[in-house]
Amino acid sequence: MNVQIKLSLYLIMVLMIAGGCKKALDLNPITEYSNANFWKETTQATAALNGAYTLLQAAMAPEGVFYGEARADNVAQNPISLNTETLNLLTNNLNSSLRITSWSQFYAVVNQTNLIIKNVKLMKDQGLYFNKTTDYNQVMGQAFALRALCYFYMTRIWGELPLVTEPLKDATDNFYVGRSDTALVYQRIEADLDTASTLLPGSFTPSQTTKALLTLGAVNALYTDLYMWRHQYDKALAASQRVISNVSNYTLTSLSDATTLENTSYAKQFTTGFSSESIFEIDYNFAERGTRSLYIQVYGDVGFQPAFQISEQLMSKFSPSDKRASIIYDDKRNILKFFEKTGFQRSTMDDKNIIMYRLSDILLLRAEALNKKSLVPDAIAIVNQMRVRAGVAALLPADYAGLNESEIEDIILNERARELCFEGKRWFDLVRTGKAISVMEPFNNNSLNDPDNYVWPIYINEIRINPLLKQNSYYQ
Numbered sequence: 001m002n003v004q005i006k007l008s009l010y011l012i013m014v015l016m017i018a019g020g021c022k023k024a025l026d027l028n029p030i031t032e033y034s035n036a037n038f039w040k041e042t043t044q045a046t047a048a049l050n051g052a053y054t055l056l057q058a059a060m061a062p063e064g065v066f067y068g069e070a071r072a073d074n075v076a077q078n079p080i081s082l083n084t085e086t087l088n089l090l091t092n093n094l095n096s097s098l099r100i101t102s103w104s105q106f107y108a109v110v111n112q113t114n115l116i117i118k119n120v121k122l123m124k125d126q127g128l129y130f131n132k133t134t135d136y137n138q139v140m141g142q143a144f145a146l147r148a149l150c151y152f153y154m155t156r157i158w159g160e161l162p163l164v165t166e167p168l169k170d171a172t173d174n175f176y177v178g179r180s181d182t183a184l185v186y187q188r189i190e191a192d193l194d195t196a197s198t199l200l201p202g203s204f205t206p207s208q209t210t211k212a213l214l215t216l217g218a219v220n221a222l223y224t225d226l227y228m229w230r231h232q233y234d235k236a237l238a239a240s241q242r243v244i245s246n247v248s249n250y251t252l253t254s255l256s257d258a259t260t261l262e263n264t265s266y267a268k269q270f271t272t273g274f275s276s277e278s279i280f281e282i283d284y285n286f287a288e289r290g291t292r293s294l295y296i297q298v299y300g301d302v303g304f305q306p307a308f309q310i311s312e313q314l315m316s317k318f319s320p321s322d323k324r325a326s327i328i329y330d331d332k333r334n335i336l337k338f339f340e341k342t343g344f345q346r347s348t349m350d351d352k353n354i355i356m357y358r359l360s361d362i363l364l365l366r367a368e369a370l371n372k373k374s375l376v377p378d379a380i381a382i383v384n385q386m387r388v389r390a391g392v393a394a395l396l397p398a399d400y401a402g403l404n405e406s407e408i409e410d411i412i413l414n415e416r417a418r419e420l421c422f423e424g425k426r427w428f429d430l431v432r433t434g435k436a437i438s439v440m441e442p443f444n445n446n447s448l449n450d451p452d453n454y455v456w457p458i459y460i461n462e463i464r465i466n467p468l469l470k471q472n473s474y475y476q
Helices: 042-060 063-068 084-090 104-125 133-158 182-199 207-212 216-229 233-244 265-271 324-328 359-372 376-389 405-420 426-432 436-440 460-465
Strands: 075-077 278-282 308-310 354-358
Touching: 042 063, 042 104, 042 133, 042 278, 063 426, 075 084, 104 133, 133 182, 133 216, 182 216, 207 278, 216 233, 216 278, 216 354, 216 359, 216 426, 233 359, 265 324, 265 354, 278 359, 354 359, 359 376, 359 405, 376 405, 405 426, 426 436
Parallel strands: none
Antiparallel strands: 075 308, 278 354
């Protein structure tokens, strides 16, 4: 499918949410349907929303790893891997023929949300949501938030984007649009978040669903990320405060609440999912729904050929007392963060959830903002929360006295590297702080030496078909 020019895919839907199973979203098989026969019942709108989440699963599995980790210094190429595409990413030698440079799966989600926003409004006007205001708000709020999430991801990856806010109906629709300036993209993202924040609740029932669907807390996490990306630190502090104040839904997990590290709530947030720390994660379940995050193929596929292993650079950042290290990797440099350390069964470990936001992420983004506002002790206090939880000594004032803003930022970024490694954050951290070139220079033979290379190329097929699209300057 190419959303920019022609939708060669029937609109996909998932029929209903079932209940009572291991994962929060139990989706029935995807079916094709005719748009003219849809949008007649509120349950169909709910099914359409489920379909949007299913499309997001496809967009992020495992592309989220490639977008957020593969170009940065937390990972290294597994020497036995046969994946040549990941080598292009690791060496920052991207080109427009790489499949990973296609944005079509994100635009599939955008089109689905556009369908929901347009048609659910019509359904309300027709009285189909009479006495169902809560249902209407939840469907619309999630649609706006999903669209914002996709545009935020895409603009960080490709820069200027075609802004598409009207749905394509079927395979006969031809739709050509050029790219909009990033300022307009940011305006759209923020407007969608503003709308979602007025509609979404702080939690859903059952509580597990709160972590698998976009809530007000997830919107505030996304606000925080957006404002940090745009260097709007006061707004980021306000948004992050709304997250961390929500202690009924979000609390830090522990590394000392079980007899073995593997069984701590900290470790299980990656292997089991839906922890107290989770804000929003993409819910996969192969056995029950056939959905897979494919993490096993890029990480931790012990004895096979995973794409990545932990880099020596990242290993050197862990002190001997850091309890997180043995949870995250082994002495053979296998990445095991998302997989059970005993009873490893490859066939049952290909559907680990993708954690989009958790409390530690927002806290450390907040630390960056505090540092930018010259509130260094407050910023270091957050870093120390992470360190002490991991069994590492807290930093004392003497440890950071006399350091400038950039050096304090390095302390925070190093903590983010330890705490959030392999969760799709590191590349965006380096780009956001303007440190991608200086950090990556020793690893890629100076192939990353131009900020224009921060963005990705647009997939060659998109360029060929849509005459209004222009390739990013670095790749022309």
